[in-house]
Amino acid sequence: MKEIILIKNGEIALKGLNRGTFEDVLVKNIKRRLSPYMQADIKKSQSTIMIEPLGEGADMDSAVEALKRVFGIAGFSRAAACEKDMEVIKSTAVEYLKTSFESIKTFKVEAKRSDKAFPLNSPQICNELGGEILSNYPFLRVDVHNPDLVVNVEIRDKYAFIHGNQIKGAGGMPIGTSGRAAVMISGGIDSPVAAWTMAKRGLVLDAIHFASPPYTSKRAEQKVHELLGKVSKYSGTINLLVVPFTEIQEHIKDDCPEELFTIIMRRMMMRIAVNLAKQQGCGAIITGESLAQVASQTLWALGCTDAVATMPVFRPLIGTDKNEIVEISRKIDTFDISIQPYEDCCTVFTPKHPKLRPSLEEVEAAEAALDMDGLIKRAVAGVERLVIDKSLEV
Ligand code: ATP
Ligand code: MG
Numbered sequence: 001m002k003e004i005i006l007i008k009n010g011e012i013a014l015k016g017l018n019r020g021t022f023e024d025v026l027v028k029n030i031k032r033r034l035s036p037y038m039q040a041d042i043k044k045s046q047s048t049i050m051i052e053p054l055g056e057g058a059d060m061d062s063a064v065e066a067l068k069r070v071f072g073i074a075g076f077s078r079a080a081a082c083e084k085d086m087e088v089i090k091s092t093a094v095e096y097l098k099t100s101f102e103s104i105k106t107f108k109v110e111a112k113r114s115d116k117a118f119p120l121n122s123p124q125i126c127n128e129l130g131g132e133i134l135s136n137y138p139f140l141r142v143d144v145h146n147p148d149l150v151v152n153v154e155i156r157d158k159y160a161f162i163h164g165n166q167i168k169g170a171g172g173m174p175i176g177t178s179g180r181a182a183v184m185i186s187g188g189i190d191s192p193v194a195a196w197t198m199a200k201r202g203l204v205l206d207a208i209h210f211a212s213p214p215y216t217s218k219r220a221e222q223k224v225h226e227l228l229g230k231v232s233k234y235s236g237t238i239n240l241l242v243v244p245f246t247e248i249q250e251h252i253k254d255d256c257p258e259e260l261f262t263i264i265m266r267r268m269m270m271r272i273a274v275n276l277a278k279q280q281g282c283g284a285i286i287t288g289e290s291l292a293q294v295a296s297q298t299l300w301a302l303g304c305t306d307a308v309a310t311m312p313v314f315r316p317l318i319g320t321d322k323n324e325i326v327e328i329s330r331k332i333d334t335f336d337i338s339i340q341p342y343e344d345c346c347t348v349f350t351p352k353h354p355k356l357r358p359s360l361e362e363v364e365a366a367e368a369a370l371d372m373d374g375l376i377k378r379a380v381a382g383v384e385r386l387v388i389d390k391s392l393e394v
Contacts, residue, residue: 001096002081003060005051005067006154006161010074010171023049026072026174029236032393033070037063045156046114052081064167069234071200072177073169077152081159084118086125090132093151093162100164106143107133113155125153173202175236180204181314182277183286184269185240186344187223190288190317192231192334193325197316198286199235206280207238207388208273210245212345220342225388230334232389241276244382245269245345248375253349255369262296262354263363264370265346266305272379274310284312290325291318295354296346304363 007030012022027042027049034040034051038058043050053060060078067076080096082088094101101107111125120128129151130142154161183195185207199205209224221242232238245268252264273285289297296305306313317325329335 001092002159004053004079004081004161005060005063005076006079006163007049007051007067007076008074008166008169009047009049009072010169011173012072022072022174022177025177026070029070029072029174029176030067032236033066034063036391037066067169068167069170070174071170071172071202071234072174074171075166075169077163077166079152079154079161079163081161084115084155084160086120086128089125089153089160089162090129092160093129093153094132094136096162097149097151097164100149101133101137101140104140104148106141106147107149107151108142108144108147109133109151109153111153111155115155115157118155125155129153170200170234172200175199175202176204178202179284180206180280180282181284181286182206182208182241182273182280182282184273184288185209185224185228186288186346187220187227187338187340187342188288188344189322189329189335189338190290190293190325192227192288192338193328193332194286194288194314194316195228195231196234196328196332196334198314199231203235203284203286205231205235205238205286206277206282207240208243208276209240210243210269210272210345212246212249212348213244215246215249215348216343216345220344223337223340223342225386226337227334228388230332230337232392234332236392237390238388239280240386240388241280242384242386243272243276243379244384245379248379249345249349251370251375256366258351259353259355260358260363260366261349261351262346263301263304263358264367266296266301267308267363267367268375270305270313271308272376274308275376275380276383277311282311284314285309286314286316288317288325289315290320290322293322295356298356300357300359304358304360307360 015022039054041052080092082092109126109130111122152163181203185191228238248268256264
Protein backbone atom coordinates (compact mmCIF):
# COMPACT_ATOMS: atom_id res chain seq x y z
CA MET A 1 0.00 0.00 0.00
CA LYS A 2 1.29 3.44 -0.95
CA GLU A 3 1.66 5.77 2.02
CA ILE A 4 2.20 9.52 1.90
CA ILE A 5 2.24 12.43 4.37
CA LEU A 6 -0.10 15.42 4.17
CA ILE A 7 0.97 18.58 5.94
CA LYS A 8 -1.13 21.50 7.10
CA ASN A 9 0.94 24.61 7.48
CA GLY A 10 -0.38 26.76 10.30
CA GLU A 11 0.04 30.50 10.46
CA ILE A 12 1.69 30.61 7.04
CA ALA A 13 -1.78 30.29 5.55
CA LEU A 14 -2.43 33.84 6.84
CA LYS A 15 0.54 35.33 5.05
CA GLY A 16 -1.25 36.76 2.01
CA LEU A 17 1.09 37.70 -0.82
CA ASN A 18 4.19 36.44 0.97
CA ARG A 19 2.75 33.01 1.49
CA GLY A 20 4.64 31.43 -1.41
CA THR A 21 8.01 32.49 0.03
CA PHE A 22 7.17 31.13 3.48
CA GLU A 23 5.98 27.86 1.97
CA ASP A 24 9.13 27.52 -0.12
CA VAL A 25 11.28 27.82 3.02
CA LEU A 26 9.08 25.30 4.82
CA VAL A 27 9.36 22.83 1.95
CA LYS A 28 13.15 23.25 1.92
CA ASN A 29 13.30 22.69 5.70
CA ILE A 30 11.09 19.60 5.45
CA LYS A 31 13.17 18.15 2.64
CA ARG A 32 16.38 18.59 4.60
CA ARG A 33 14.92 17.09 7.78
CA LEU A 34 13.52 14.07 5.97
CA SER A 35 16.60 13.35 3.90
CA PRO A 36 18.10 10.81 6.37
CA TYR A 37 14.87 8.79 6.22
CA MET A 38 13.58 8.97 2.66
CA GLN A 39 13.95 10.36 -0.81
CA ALA A 40 10.72 12.24 -1.37
CA ASP A 41 8.76 14.23 -3.87
CA ILE A 42 7.34 17.25 -2.03
CA LYS A 43 4.53 19.24 -3.63
CA LYS A 44 2.47 22.24 -2.53
CA SER A 45 -1.19 22.46 -3.38
CA GLN A 46 -3.74 24.80 -1.76
CA SER A 47 -2.80 25.00 1.93
CA THR A 48 -1.44 21.45 1.96
CA ILE A 49 2.03 20.10 1.34
CA MET A 50 2.17 16.53 0.09
CA ILE A 51 5.15 14.30 0.74
CA GLU A 52 5.41 11.25 -1.47
CA PRO A 53 8.26 8.85 -0.64
CA LEU A 54 10.18 7.74 -3.72
CA GLY A 55 11.52 4.23 -4.21
CA GLU A 56 11.75 1.56 -1.54
CA GLY A 57 13.01 1.70 2.04
CA ALA A 58 11.43 4.90 3.32
CA ASP A 59 11.51 5.01 7.13
CA MET A 60 8.06 6.49 7.76
CA ASP A 61 8.17 6.25 11.58
CA SER A 62 11.40 8.23 11.85
CA ALA A 63 10.15 10.71 9.25
CA VAL A 64 7.05 11.33 11.36
CA GLU A 65 9.17 11.91 14.49
CA ALA A 66 11.37 14.37 12.57
CA LEU A 67 8.35 16.25 11.21
CA LYS A 68 7.01 16.80 14.74
CA ARG A 69 10.01 19.09 15.24
CA VAL A 70 9.71 21.18 12.09
CA PHE A 71 8.41 24.68 12.88
CA GLY A 72 5.73 26.01 10.55
CA ILE A 73 3.69 22.79 10.59
CA ALA A 74 0.38 23.00 12.47
CA GLY A 75 -0.54 19.38 11.93
CA PHE A 76 -0.01 16.48 9.57
CA SER A 77 -1.35 13.07 8.69
CA ARG A 78 -0.01 9.83 7.38
CA ALA A 79 -2.32 8.82 4.57
CA ALA A 80 -2.88 5.86 2.29
CA ALA A 81 -2.90 6.82 -1.38
CA CYS A 82 -5.02 4.56 -3.58
CA GLU A 83 -6.75 4.38 -6.93
CA LYS A 84 -9.78 6.68 -7.34
CA ASP A 85 -12.30 3.86 -7.36
CA MET A 86 -14.94 3.53 -4.62
CA GLU A 87 -14.37 -0.22 -4.15
CA VAL A 88 -10.62 0.29 -3.81
CA ILE A 89 -11.18 3.23 -1.43
CA LYS A 90 -13.41 1.04 0.77
CA SER A 91 -11.01 -1.88 1.00
CA THR A 92 -8.03 0.42 1.51
CA ALA A 93 -9.71 2.34 4.36
CA VAL A 94 -10.85 -0.82 6.14
CA GLU A 95 -7.33 -2.25 5.97
CA TYR A 96 -5.22 0.91 6.46
CA LEU A 97 -7.01 2.13 9.59
CA LYS A 98 -7.47 -1.38 11.08
CA THR A 99 -5.44 -0.70 14.26
CA SER A 100 -7.33 2.54 14.88
CA PHE A 101 -10.74 0.92 14.32
CA GLU A 102 -9.88 -1.81 16.79
CA SER A 103 -9.10 0.69 19.54
CA ILE A 104 -12.05 3.09 19.27
CA LYS A 105 -15.82 3.08 19.75
CA THR A 106 -17.10 5.85 17.47
CA PHE A 107 -16.15 7.36 14.11
CA LYS A 108 -17.38 9.50 11.28
CA VAL A 109 -16.32 9.83 7.67
CA GLU A 110 -15.49 13.18 6.09
CA ALA A 111 -15.01 13.42 2.35
CA LYS A 112 -13.47 16.15 0.19
CA ARG A 113 -13.63 15.98 -3.54
CA SER A 114 -11.33 18.33 -5.45
CA ASP A 115 -11.71 16.12 -8.54
CA LYS A 116 -15.31 16.92 -9.49
CA ALA A 117 -15.27 14.23 -12.19
CA PHE A 118 -15.36 11.53 -9.49
CA PRO A 119 -18.76 9.82 -9.91
CA LEU A 120 -19.89 10.08 -6.25
CA ASN A 121 -20.36 13.34 -4.38
CA SER A 122 -19.07 13.85 -0.84
CA PRO A 123 -22.20 12.70 1.08
CA GLN A 124 -22.37 9.59 -1.11
CA ILE A 125 -18.71 8.80 -0.42
CA CYS A 126 -19.35 9.18 3.33
CA ASN A 127 -22.38 6.90 3.18
CA GLU A 128 -20.70 4.15 1.18
CA LEU A 129 -17.52 4.14 3.21
CA GLY A 130 -19.36 4.46 6.55
CA GLY A 131 -21.46 1.42 5.65
CA GLU A 132 -18.40 -0.61 4.69
CA ILE A 133 -16.63 0.25 7.94
CA LEU A 134 -19.70 -0.70 10.02
CA SER A 135 -20.03 -4.05 8.29
CA ASN A 136 -16.35 -4.86 8.90
CA TYR A 137 -16.25 -3.52 12.47
CA PRO A 138 -19.80 -4.13 13.76
CA PHE A 139 -18.90 -2.99 17.31
CA LEU A 140 -18.37 0.60 16.05
CA ARG A 141 -20.93 3.40 16.05
CA VAL A 142 -21.15 6.55 13.97
CA ASP A 143 -21.00 9.77 15.99
CA VAL A 144 -21.01 12.89 13.85
CA HIS A 145 -20.56 15.31 16.77
CA ASN A 146 -17.75 13.90 18.87
CA PRO A 147 -16.21 10.84 17.20
CA ASP A 148 -13.08 9.08 18.50
CA LEU A 149 -11.82 8.88 14.93
CA VAL A 150 -12.49 10.96 11.84
CA VAL A 151 -11.88 8.96 8.67
CA ASN A 152 -10.89 11.47 6.00
CA VAL A 153 -11.19 10.75 2.31
CA GLU A 154 -9.77 13.25 -0.17
CA ILE A 155 -10.29 12.71 -3.87
CA ARG A 156 -7.40 14.53 -5.55
CA ASP A 157 -6.11 14.62 -9.12
CA LYS A 158 -3.97 11.48 -9.10
CA TYR A 159 -5.04 9.49 -6.04
CA ALA A 160 -7.61 9.18 -3.31
CA PHE A 161 -6.09 9.81 0.12
CA ILE A 162 -7.36 8.15 3.26
CA HIS A 163 -6.27 9.20 6.70
CA GLY A 164 -7.29 9.22 10.35
CA ASN A 165 -6.83 11.88 13.02
CA GLN A 166 -4.16 14.53 12.55
CA ILE A 167 -0.81 14.41 14.35
CA LYS A 168 -0.06 17.71 16.09
CA GLY A 169 2.84 19.68 14.59
CA ALA A 170 5.32 22.00 16.34
CA GLY A 171 3.50 25.14 15.13
CA GLY A 172 5.30 28.46 14.73
CA MET A 173 7.03 29.81 11.64
CA PRO A 174 9.60 28.06 9.41
CA ILE A 175 13.19 28.49 10.59
CA GLY A 176 14.87 31.11 8.42
CA THR A 177 11.82 33.26 7.74
CA SER A 178 12.40 35.65 10.66
CA GLY A 179 16.14 36.37 10.44
CA ARG A 180 18.84 35.46 12.92
CA ALA A 181 19.36 36.00 16.66
CA ALA A 182 21.94 35.09 19.30
CA VAL A 183 20.79 33.33 22.44
CA MET A 184 22.77 33.81 25.63
CA ILE A 185 22.90 30.25 26.87
CA SER A 186 23.79 29.04 30.36
CA GLY A 187 23.51 25.48 31.58
CA GLY A 188 20.24 26.25 33.37
CA ILE A 189 16.62 25.48 32.68
CA ASP A 190 15.54 28.82 31.29
CA SER A 191 17.84 29.75 28.44
CA PRO A 192 17.34 26.56 26.32
CA VAL A 193 13.58 27.12 26.65
CA ALA A 194 14.01 30.75 25.57
CA ALA A 195 16.08 29.58 22.59
CA TRP A 196 13.43 27.06 21.54
CA THR A 197 10.61 29.57 22.01
CA MET A 198 12.24 32.10 19.68
CA ALA A 199 13.36 29.50 17.12
CA LYS A 200 9.69 28.60 16.97
CA ARG A 201 9.01 32.07 15.58
CA GLY A 202 11.29 31.35 12.63
CA LEU A 203 14.68 32.63 13.86
CA VAL A 204 17.97 30.98 12.95
CA LEU A 205 19.98 30.68 16.19
CA ASP A 206 23.53 31.39 17.18
CA ALA A 207 24.47 30.79 20.81
CA ILE A 208 26.83 32.64 23.14
CA HIS A 209 28.13 31.05 26.33
CA PHE A 210 30.36 32.69 28.93
CA ALA A 211 32.82 30.36 30.64
CA SER A 212 35.10 31.17 33.56
CA PRO A 213 37.74 28.48 33.85
CA PRO A 214 39.05 27.32 36.27
CA TYR A 215 35.96 28.38 38.28
CA THR A 216 33.77 26.65 35.73
CA SER A 217 34.70 23.28 34.27
CA LYS A 218 34.85 21.71 30.81
CA ARG A 219 32.01 19.49 31.95
CA ALA A 220 29.80 22.56 32.48
CA GLU A 221 30.53 23.60 28.90
CA GLN A 222 29.76 20.08 27.71
CA LYS A 223 26.35 20.47 29.31
CA VAL A 224 25.72 23.53 27.14
CA HIS A 225 26.64 21.48 24.04
CA GLU A 226 24.13 18.82 25.08
CA LEU A 227 21.38 21.37 25.70
CA LEU A 228 21.95 23.00 22.33
CA GLY A 229 21.95 19.54 20.76
CA LYS A 230 18.35 19.16 21.96
CA VAL A 231 17.32 22.62 20.76
CA SER A 232 18.94 22.05 17.35
CA LYS A 233 16.62 19.10 16.71
CA TYR A 234 14.04 21.86 16.22
CA SER A 235 16.09 24.90 15.20
CA GLY A 236 18.68 23.24 12.97
CA THR A 237 22.43 23.88 13.25
CA ILE A 238 23.54 26.33 15.94
CA ASN A 239 26.89 28.14 15.93
CA LEU A 240 28.17 28.25 19.49
CA LEU A 241 30.57 30.98 20.60
CA VAL A 242 32.28 30.36 23.94
CA VAL A 243 33.60 33.54 25.55
CA PRO A 244 36.43 33.49 28.12
CA PHE A 245 35.01 35.47 31.04
CA THR A 246 37.41 34.81 33.92
CA GLU A 247 39.51 37.95 33.57
CA ILE A 248 36.44 40.18 33.48
CA GLN A 249 34.88 38.57 36.55
CA GLU A 250 38.12 38.85 38.52
CA HIS A 251 38.44 42.53 37.66
CA ILE A 252 34.85 43.29 38.62
CA LYS A 253 35.37 41.46 41.91
CA ASP A 254 38.57 43.35 42.69
CA ASP A 255 37.67 46.81 41.43
CA CYS A 256 33.90 47.31 41.87
CA PRO A 257 31.55 47.42 44.91
CA GLU A 258 30.45 43.93 45.90
CA GLU A 259 26.71 44.70 45.85
CA LEU A 260 27.00 45.77 42.18
CA PHE A 261 29.04 42.76 41.07
CA THR A 262 26.09 40.93 39.52
CA ILE A 263 24.66 43.83 37.57
CA ILE A 264 28.06 44.92 36.24
CA MET A 265 28.75 41.34 35.18
CA ARG A 266 25.40 41.20 33.36
CA ARG A 267 26.20 44.42 31.54
CA MET A 268 29.59 43.07 30.49
CA MET A 269 27.92 39.94 29.17
CA MET A 270 25.42 42.01 27.24
CA ARG A 271 28.06 44.29 25.69
CA ILE A 272 30.08 41.29 24.51
CA ALA A 273 26.99 39.39 23.33
CA VAL A 274 25.87 42.37 21.21
CA ASN A 275 29.38 42.72 19.78
CA LEU A 276 29.48 39.03 18.77
CA ALA A 277 25.87 38.99 17.59
CA LYS A 278 26.64 41.83 15.18
CA GLN A 279 29.65 39.91 13.84
CA GLN A 280 27.35 36.94 13.23
CA GLY A 281 24.77 39.03 11.38
CA CYS A 282 22.16 38.69 14.14
CA GLY A 283 19.39 41.23 14.66
CA ALA A 284 18.59 40.47 18.29
CA ILE A 285 19.77 38.92 21.56
CA ILE A 286 17.67 36.27 23.32
CA THR A 287 17.89 35.63 27.07
CA GLY A 288 16.06 33.33 29.48
CA GLU A 289 15.29 36.08 31.97
CA SER A 290 12.00 36.12 33.85
CA LEU A 291 10.93 39.16 35.84
CA ALA A 292 11.87 39.01 39.53
CA GLN A 293 13.30 35.48 39.31
CA VAL A 294 16.68 36.54 40.78
CA ALA A 295 18.42 39.80 41.73
CA SER A 296 19.67 40.43 38.19
CA GLN A 297 16.14 40.16 36.83
CA THR A 298 14.36 42.89 38.76
CA LEU A 299 12.88 45.72 36.75
CA TRP A 300 15.76 47.99 37.81
CA ALA A 301 18.47 45.45 37.00
CA LEU A 302 16.98 44.67 33.59
CA GLY A 303 16.85 48.42 32.91
CA CYS A 304 20.58 48.72 33.67
CA THR A 305 21.35 45.71 31.43
CA ASP A 306 19.23 47.02 28.56
CA ALA A 307 21.03 50.36 28.74
CA VAL A 308 24.10 48.75 27.11
CA ALA A 309 22.17 46.71 24.55
CA THR A 310 22.32 48.33 21.14
CA MET A 311 20.00 45.80 19.52
CA PRO A 312 16.62 44.38 20.57
CA VAL A 313 16.73 41.94 23.51
CA PHE A 314 14.08 39.23 23.31
CA ARG A 315 13.08 37.79 26.68
CA PRO A 316 10.33 35.33 25.78
CA LEU A 317 10.06 34.04 29.37
CA ILE A 318 9.75 37.43 31.03
CA GLY A 319 6.15 36.88 32.15
CA THR A 320 6.29 33.15 32.84
CA ASP A 321 6.58 31.24 36.12
CA LYS A 322 9.27 28.64 36.72
CA ASN A 323 6.77 25.76 36.55
CA GLU A 324 5.61 26.91 33.12
CA ILE A 325 9.24 27.03 31.95
CA VAL A 326 9.88 23.56 33.40
CA GLU A 327 6.89 22.21 31.51
CA ILE A 328 8.36 23.33 28.18
CA SER A 329 11.84 22.10 29.12
CA ARG A 330 10.40 18.64 29.73
CA LYS A 331 8.59 18.75 26.41
CA ILE A 332 11.77 19.63 24.49
CA ASP A 333 13.79 17.18 26.56
CA THR A 334 16.27 19.66 28.05
CA PHE A 335 15.11 19.42 31.68
CA ASP A 336 17.13 16.37 32.73
CA ILE A 337 20.31 17.88 31.32
CA SER A 338 19.65 21.31 32.85
CA ILE A 339 19.27 19.96 36.37
CA GLN A 340 22.67 18.27 36.38
CA PRO A 341 24.65 20.16 39.00
CA TYR A 342 27.45 22.02 37.25
CA GLU A 343 28.59 25.52 38.11
CA ASP A 344 27.81 28.49 35.85
CA CYS A 345 29.93 31.63 35.67
CA CYS A 346 26.95 33.55 37.10
CA THR A 347 27.36 31.68 40.36
CA VAL A 348 31.08 32.51 40.63
CA PHE A 349 31.79 35.33 43.12
CA THR A 350 28.06 36.05 43.63
CA PRO A 351 27.66 38.63 46.38
CA LYS A 352 25.62 37.78 49.48
CA HIS A 353 23.47 40.88 49.05
CA PRO A 354 23.27 41.98 45.42
CA LYS A 355 21.54 45.33 44.97
CA LEU A 356 17.93 44.74 43.83
CA ARG A 357 17.32 48.31 42.68
CA PRO A 358 20.58 49.47 41.13
CA SER A 359 20.50 52.90 39.49
CA LEU A 360 22.17 53.45 36.15
CA GLU A 361 24.22 56.36 37.56
CA GLU A 362 25.82 54.34 40.37
CA VAL A 363 26.48 51.39 38.06
CA GLU A 364 28.12 53.57 35.43
CA ALA A 365 30.21 55.29 38.10
CA ALA A 366 31.38 51.93 39.45
CA GLU A 367 32.30 50.69 35.97
CA ALA A 368 34.66 53.64 35.51
CA ALA A 369 37.21 51.59 37.49
CA LEU A 370 37.38 49.00 34.69
CA ASP A 371 39.47 49.03 31.52
CA MET A 372 36.27 48.46 29.57
CA ASP A 373 37.65 48.48 26.02
CA GLY A 374 40.63 46.28 26.84
CA LEU A 375 38.56 43.72 28.73
CA ILE A 376 35.98 43.44 25.97
CA LYS A 377 38.61 43.28 23.25
CA ARG A 378 40.49 40.43 24.92
CA ALA A 379 37.29 38.46 25.63
CA VAL A 380 36.11 38.80 22.03
CA ALA A 381 39.55 37.83 20.71
CA GLY A 382 39.53 34.69 22.85
CA VAL A 383 36.19 33.37 21.60
CA GLU A 384 36.13 29.70 20.70
CA ARG A 385 33.73 28.69 17.92
CA LEU A 386 31.91 25.38 17.56
CA VAL A 387 29.11 24.09 15.40
CA ILE A 388 26.30 22.11 17.02
CA ASP A 389 24.61 19.54 14.77
CA LYS A 390 26.25 20.44 11.49
CA SER A 391 24.12 17.84 9.73
CA LEU A 392 21.00 19.91 10.43
CA GLU A 393 22.31 22.92 8.54
CA VAL A 394 19.75 25.67 7.88
P1 ATP B 1 19.09 29.79 33.22
O1 ATP B 1 18.17 28.81 33.85
O2 ATP B 1 18.78 30.09 31.84
O3 ATP B 1 20.52 29.40 33.44
P2 ATP B 1 19.34 31.42 35.46
O4 ATP B 1 18.22 31.07 36.32
O5 ATP B 1 20.67 30.81 35.71
O6 ATP B 1 18.91 31.17 33.96
P3 ATP B 1 20.64 33.93 35.42
O7 ATP B 1 21.87 33.28 35.88
O8 ATP B 1 20.25 35.21 36.03
O9 ATP B 1 19.40 32.98 35.50
O10 ATP B 1 20.74 34.15 33.88
C1 ATP B 1 19.74 34.83 33.18
C2 ATP B 1 20.01 34.68 31.71
O11 ATP B 1 21.31 35.15 31.39
C3 ATP B 1 20.02 33.24 31.24
O12 ATP B 1 18.73 32.79 30.94
C4 ATP B 1 20.88 33.34 30.01
O13 ATP B 1 20.15 33.86 28.91
C5 ATP B 1 21.92 34.34 30.42
N1 ATP B 1 23.10 33.66 31.00
C6 ATP B 1 23.32 33.29 32.28
N2 ATP B 1 24.51 32.67 32.43
C7 ATP B 1 25.06 32.67 31.20
C8 ATP B 1 26.30 32.17 30.66
N3 ATP B 1 27.19 31.55 31.41
N4 ATP B 1 26.53 32.34 29.35
C9 ATP B 1 25.63 32.97 28.56
N5 ATP B 1 24.46 33.45 29.00
C10 ATP B 1 24.17 33.30 30.30
MG1 MG C 1 16.79 31.91 35.04
